[in-house]
Amino acid sequence: MRHVGRRGLVILAIAGAGVWAAWYLGLGPAELWPNKNRLGNFVEFFSAAFSPAVESQGGSGQNIALQALRGTWLTVLFALAGMSLALVVGVVLGFFASSAWWTGDPASRSWRRLRRVIGPLIFGTARLVIALLRSVHEIIWATLFLAAFGLSNANAVFALALPYGGTLAKIFSEMIDEAPRSAGHALRGAGAGGAQVFFLGLLPGALPDMASYAFYRFECALRASAVLGFFGVETLGHFIKQSFKVHYYGEVWTYLYALFALVIVADLWSGALRHRTVAA
Amino acid sequence: MTPVDRDEAIRALRSRRPRNRFARWTGIVLLALTAFAWTRPELELGKLFRQRTKANVTRFLGEVRPYPLQEQPWDGGVFGGWLETTLGDGVGRRAVLGTLALSVAAICLAGLIALLTCLFATRNVAHPEPFLPGASPPTRWRTYAWRVVVWATRLVYIFARAIPEWIWAFLLLTLLGLGAWPAVIALAIHNTGILGRLYAEVIENLPARTPRALRALGASRTQIATVALYPAAQGRFLLYFFYRWETCVREATVLGLLGAAGLGKEILQAGAGDRHDEIVLFVLLGSALIIAGDVVSAVARSVVRRAR
Known part of the structure; x- marks a missing residue:
């Protein structure tokens, strides 16, 4: 099999998995074939993209543009609240899940012995908690908190904070572990203690990357916050759901464009930030 | 060095430290907005401290315990029986495999579409004179036409990824009718937007020597892509593919809440009957599936990385 190569095998495996998935789900062309009903729905919905509604299509005289602005603001509000809490979770768990604080040159013998026991214990627990937080979707957290x-509305904040905190913790711990160690070693050589080495030697090296990643996650949090509108809070998803259910497609597009604009602004902002910090 | 000299030196170093006004203002604005956000009544933080909430939490925690074991001492046999009735008859297997199939079908579709369209979003291939600008000056309208192609493709990508999978699925389930297709397509649309952008970036950043030489020999865009660009980008493409698959698995666990197949559907049904013990069981199954997916993806990525 040398002529296929390892990557060739990976690609073959992907193709095989794809065929299996299509077979298992019964994905045939018949279910997609444009019948009258489907085509009508499609044309009606997507043609509304060219005429987003400014005023309520139900005739209530409500200003949809203002409503979209309010939805956008609440989307930002819940993303900010969730993300700030996630940052606290991420920094604390990320610290304990990094190996930097309990490996390396020990300061004293008794501390070394103690650390050999509790180090892996705390490290392992932190990793387990991170895996649990991360592997439950924010929507599922939201339904659990609802129950x-x-x-x-506070449910949405916590639903966002837990999985995002877990993901931040995982990436933060990896960034701390991968940060250059030379400054830390120099500090250690000059007689600095563990905490000093960590906060003055290791953390500053990892900080720009951590900030940049946190901002990227904030972008994701904006989208997630919009989706949590389906579960009670009045973010953009809430309005999309309501307008779509009564077939006011023009209104739906107004809200979709608002979300689009919000994500683009965040995307451009984070791009500019990365450009000026990490690249420099 | 006297202490005064040292302080002086430190001050001099400090004044020369790299500073970034944009990053600092971003931090200040975000901090202020966040502080303001936490004061807003819309968060309804007060509701958490009501007496009713406390009672609710206690009731919930009681109901999380498997139903036959509620207010009973722990019994492994009873627990096994409960697992059997909840997950038996293929219910658990179908939920897990359905979720997995959803994620695999979606990422394959997204990868395929991104692979076929990403070249239209690259400035070096989608150009009147790919890789050899200046060989013969192109007419102005051809230059503009290609520029429009690049920006239109990128705009479609941005829109596709700006709208979350959940919202695409919600819209498509009504427009296309029930079944697996809407969920697959919803996941695929969002991921095509992400993969397409990443793939285009990879192609743009490839070393230009080989494609330039091929172009000088008169090769067409398609020939350059199949012979030089795709093979060189293959490894990076696969890495991104697996990264996105991980998030696909995560999203696939919830799309069932909209009525599609998979774990989400079971969670929806258990939720409708207020069976919190079953909800938690299916949530844990989903969690296990996501962690397993992460492991498989990590192994696959390391294989791809090591293979040259």
Whole structure:
């Protein structure tokens, strides 16, 4: 099999998996074939893209553009609240899940012994918590919190904060571990303690990357915040759902464009930020 | 060095440290906005401290325990029986495999479309004179026409990825009718937007020597792409493909909440019956699937990285 190569095998495996998936789900052309009903729906919905509504299509005289602005603001609000909490979770868990604080040159013998026992224990626990937080989708957290806490917008904040905190923690810990160690070694040689080495030697090297990644996650949080509108909070998703259910497609497009604009602004901003910090 | 000299030196170093006004203002604005956000009544933080919430949480935690074991001492046999009735008869297997199939079908579709369209979003291939500008000066309208192609493709990509998978799925389920297709297409649209942009960036950043030589020999765009560009980009393409597949698995676990197949559908049904024990079981199954997907993806990526 040398002439195929390892990458060739990977590609073959992907193709095989794709065929299996299509077979398992029964994805045939028949279900997609444009019948009258489907085609009509499609044309009606996508032609509304060219005439987004400014005023309510239900005739209530409500200003949809203003409503979209309000939805956008609430999308930002919940993304900010969720993300700030996620940052706290991410920094704390990320610290304990990085190997930098418990490996390396030990300061004293007794501390070394103690650390050999509790180090892996705390490290392992942090990794486990991160895996659990990350592997449950924010929408599922939202439904769980709805069942546990009852109806409250605060659910959306926590639903965002937990999986995003887990993801931040994972990436932060990797960034801390991969940051250049030379400054830390120099500090250690000059007699600095563990905390000093960590905060003065390791963290500053990893900080620009961490900030840049956190901003990227904020972009994702904006989209997630919009989606959580389907579960009670009045972010853009809430309005999209409402207008779509009563077939006011023009209104739906106004909200979709608002989300589009919000994501583009965040995307451009984060691009500019990366350009000026990481590249420099 | 006297202490005064040292302080002086430190001050001099500090004044020469790299500073970035844009990054600092971003930080200040975001910090201020966040502080303001936490004061807003829309967050409804007060509701969490009501007496009713506390009772609700206690009730919920009680109901998370498997139903036959509620207010009973732990019994492995009873627990096994409960697992059997909840997941037996292929329910658990179908939910997990359905979710997996959804993610695989979607990422394959997205990868394929991104592969076929990414060249239209690159400035070096989608150009009147690919790789050899200046060989013969192109007419102005040809230059503009290609520029329009590049920007139109990129705009479609941006729009596709700006709208979350969930919202695409919500819209398509109504427009296309029930079944697996709407969920697959929804996941594929969003990921095509992301993969297309990443793939185009990879192609743009490839070393230009080989394609330039091929162009000088008179090769067409298609020939250059199949002989030089795609083979050189293959490794990077695969890495991104697996990264995106991980998020596809994650998203696939929830799309069932809209009525499509998979774990989400089971969660929806258990939720409709207020069976919180079953909800948690299916959530944990999804969690296991996502973690397994991460492991498979990490292994595949390391294979791709090591293969030259």
